[in-house]
Amino acid sequence: MANRANRPSALNAPSAAAPEAQVDISGTGASSKVTATLPSGESVEVLLYGATVTSWKSSGGKTENLWLSEKAALDGSKAVRGGIPVVFPVFGPPPKSGHATSSLPQHGFARTSRWEFLGKSTSEDAVDASGSSVKLDFGLYSSGLSEEARTAWPLDFGLVYSVTLSKDSLSTVMSVRNEGETSFEFQMLLHTYLKIKDISKVSITGLLGVEYVDKVLNASTHKQSDAAVTITGEVDRVYSSIPQDTTSVLEDGKPRFDVVRDNLSDTVVWNPWTEKAKAMGDFSPDTGFKEMVCVEVGSVNGWQKLDKGEVFEGGQTIKSLL
Template sequence: MVDRANRPSALNAPSAAAPGPQVEITGSGAASKVTATLPSGESVQVLLYGATVISWKSNGGKTENLWVSEKAALDGTKAVRGGVPVVFPVFGPPPKSGHATSALPQHGFARNSRWEYLGKSTSEDALDSTSVKLDFGLYTTGLSEDAHKAWPLDFGLVYSVTLAKDSLQTVVNVRNEGEQSFEFQFLLHTYFRINDITKTQVNGLLGVQYIDKVLNASTHDQKDASVAITGEVDRVYKSIPQDTTTIVEGGSPRFDVVRDNLQDTVVWNPWIEKAASMGDFSPDDGYKNMICVEVGAVNGWQKLEKGEVFEGGQTIKSLL
């Protein structure tokens, strides 16, 4: 056989398409949940009740990043103790009278309403699907009779949960769909799983003014570079100039919490007595393995006129 210098190369068979993120819906009614898993193993689970993220695993699916109480209700009977509950349209106890939210329960209705799953979208490069976005909706027509009676305003919420290999993004879009303006507060009540609260600090709040709910809602300035947890902590840090707050464990950064169009952050740990007093907090010493760093707009009120939209959220980066 004569060897030709310029003979054509062999044709390569087309490679199979790279596997994409897998999304499945399990359960029924308020106990339904949506689970998304990346080809590399990372995953997120979102309960339709409250659109509450109840699991986020990074590091190839080996590391759970969120703390959920062993006694958390996952059947739609009450708000979930743990994960990432969505607080809207009021944070904490509502004003006693004279405000549109005054008839609502603590933390509003979003965390104990059944949301609608709106579908998924993916971001792909040439080789792999690197992220998946899950969208959830809550509208005036989806509220319970009691919630609608307490807050008879026309609104729309779209909550987007985006899972990437080393991060989780959660963003809420609020729209005024009625004729009447309304005010609201919003918070993502994230429970982070940690190994030892006594070796955990929160950085990125130096010089920020905060309201200390443990000390009769008195106002203070953060004078230390790190917030250490040595007892019950319930603080609202307001108008934070920098976007990133870092959770440090054992001297090493564990999570970066990057705020997007949100100015405030709540730092919370119930410690011994408060944890023991909450019926759905388990185990009693679970406070040792969790810390809440909660981004939001809770210092004052956000106002939307007819047709206006507000959007804010966070990107959490796992630093393992």
């Protein structure tokens, strides 16, 4: 008799299939979003405009981990204020002249372009058979850019952004491919707005001894001399070449989030505080800065270069520690 690897067993009745994560697409046009929910209740929502993660709930769906402005534009009229906007191919204001990104707006075009939902992953390593994780893929290509963005950055590329929801974590990883004949340089950042209860009780660890550029202090360079970063006013710092992978957010001395970088060496810590929060028309409520802190992983100190056919991949895993 042939030895068939999958022949039926006469001894054990087949077990019932485990429940699977549910994936739904809702809305129309620029307001379209993809929602994935695990059998245990955890969920993630991704707006196709910008491939922006706008919600991530853990603890059986009871705990929202991302801050989203009450006035965030979710209709494709502008970049989303909150969640996890995707910054590419330039971070901050572009170089004034002489660079391929010089004609682009601040933070580039990825967060203001409509992405394509490529589907729920069916690979065994991405989707746990028990339904305890699910991976969603989104794509943006040069052919899908607006005419304005294509004119400003006429280079051939492909982006695949993977969002993986697990019971206690969320992974967001971006793959950048050069699909043209010409090499190009880029920066990327995941502009994560973490939701906390009280900014006065928050500390951020894992940055001791790291050099940073302080944009509040005229872009001067400093070295982190305290074991923990605390926030008592406007903070806008770019920490570069961080040796360890994990930056931790504590609240009232207790671990709240671990932000684990994957092949990315930089992290931005940002909180607008009182005056800047009031000055931003889409930041609401004005006191919302007390309930959020941005810990943003990226590659923004200098440029990543890709030659024809080359691929760069980097991202993060955020662990909710409640």
